[in-house]
Amino acid sequence: MKKITKAVYLDWYENMLFWRKFEDKLAQVYIQQKVRGFLHLYNGQEAILAGALHAMELGKDKMITAYRNHVQPIGMGVDPKKVMAELYGKETGTSKGMGGSMHIFSKEKGFYGGHGIVGGQIPLGAGIAFADKYFKRDGVTLTFFGDGAARQGSLHEAFNLAMLWNLPVVFCVENNQYAMGTSVERSANHTDIHKLGEGYLMPNKPVDGMDPVACAEAFDEAITRARTGGGPTFLELRTYRYRGHSMSDAQHYRTKEEVAEYQKIDPITQVLDVIKDKKYATDEEVEAINKRVKDKVAECQKFAEESPFPKTQQLYDMVYEQEDYPFISHKL
Numbered sequence: 001m002k003k004i005t006k007a008v009y010l011d012w013y014e015n016m017l018f019w020r021k022f023e024d025k026l027a028q029v030y031i032q033q034k035v036r037g038f039l040h041l042y043n044g045q046e047a048i049l050a051g052a053l054h055a056m057e058l059g060k061d062k063m064i065t066a067y068r069n070h071v072q073p074i075g076m077g078v079d080p081k082k083v084m085a086e087l088y089g090k091e092t093g094t095s096k097g098m099g100g101s102m103h104i105f106s107k108e109k110g111f112y113g114g115h116g117i118v119g120g121q122i123p124l125g126a127g128i129a130f131a132d133k134y135f136k137r138d139g140v141t142l143t144f145f146g147d148g149a150a151r152q153g154s155l156h157e158a159f160n161l162a163m164l165w166n167l168p169v170v171f172c173v174e175n176n177q178y179a180m181g182t183s184v185e186r187s188a189n190h191t192d193i194h195k196l197g198e199g200y201l202m203p204n205k206p207v208d209g210m211d212p213v214a215c216a217e218a219f220d221e222a223i224t225r226a227r228t229g230g231g232p233t234f235l236e237l238r239t240y241r242y243r244g245h246s247m248s249d250a251q252h253y254r255t256k257e258e259v260a261e262y263q264k265i266d267p268i269t270q271v272l273d274v275i276k277d278k279k280y281a282t283d284e285e286v287e288a289i290n291k292r293v294k295d296k297v298a299e300c301q302k303f304a305e306e307s308p309f310p311k312t313q314q315l316y317d318m319v320y321e322q323e324d325y326p327f328i329s330h331k332l
Contacts, residue, residue: 051215
């Protein structure tokens with residue numbers, strides 16, 4: 001595994017803080033009705049993405065996830081200004097404003113969504129890995145989903161074929177304790193989700209999803225196994241979301257005390273503590289990072305708000321490839 005150095009910790013802190021503040025800003029403008037529809041935030045789960053990116057080979061490996069999908073493409077290299085513009089529904093967005101919050105996508109950067117159907121991306125991730133194997137490309141696909149999606153039948157079908165065909169895929173359940181408002185304890189007769197891999201003889205393990213080092217080590221092992229012909233792995237990344245399932249979630253199913261307990265092990269705070277303990281940065285240098293993050297978020301917001309909304313004609317141009325498609329009755 002690549003060494004976890006001073007530079008890595010500093011990058012982790014800046015990136016994770018940016019992801020957090022980027023989404024905090026989205027929450028703010030959502031209340032102002034500048035962002036519409038659903039909005040599912042990643043607050044608290046940033047260590048998972050930081051660890052995954054440390055182990056991945058960007059440009060070769062791919063990622064697919066569910067609808068909590070704003071910061072992953074940024075980590076993969078997508079311009080955050082375009083991500084925010086997409087949430088604003090502007091034509092400068094990643095899908096020209098047509099995808100919105102739940103459908104961020106960038107084939108160029110190897111990020112394949114952003115999927116609103118619970119568990120729908122699990123077989124798609126296996127399919128992307130199948131394509132890499134079929135065309136003899138040296139890539140690995142990380143397929144993310146939540147603990148609720150782990151109860152979908154599509155998981156079992158994908159697991160079966162992934163093992164049968166020995167696909168280069170890492171299945172990653174981000175167990176943030178709640179499927180919408182249903183706790184893991186209420187959704188099955190056991191809470192060790194990773195053991196679902198046992199029925200397929202798939203290597204599996206639980207991982208501390210609040211610790212980027214633990215995540216990086218687990219992802220490195222799984223990606224190496226997949227890349228060297230060892231087949232799939234199933235990782236259960238045990239984490240916690242500090243915000244509700246979506247912005248409309250009143251969170252009646254959990255207590256403020258529970259959230260406060262998990263905030264004591266905030267992944268961003270953990271990384272900052274290491275930076276301070278090891279004297280990787282002075283207080284002034286940390287403050288400079290904080291300012292860069294704040295300025296970058298403001299730049300994204302300015303870009304999104306000043307960008308134009310798409311013209312109505314774009315709806316036809318993006319839905320139909322064939323210009324004279326017979327079922328288009330009129331042009332606007």
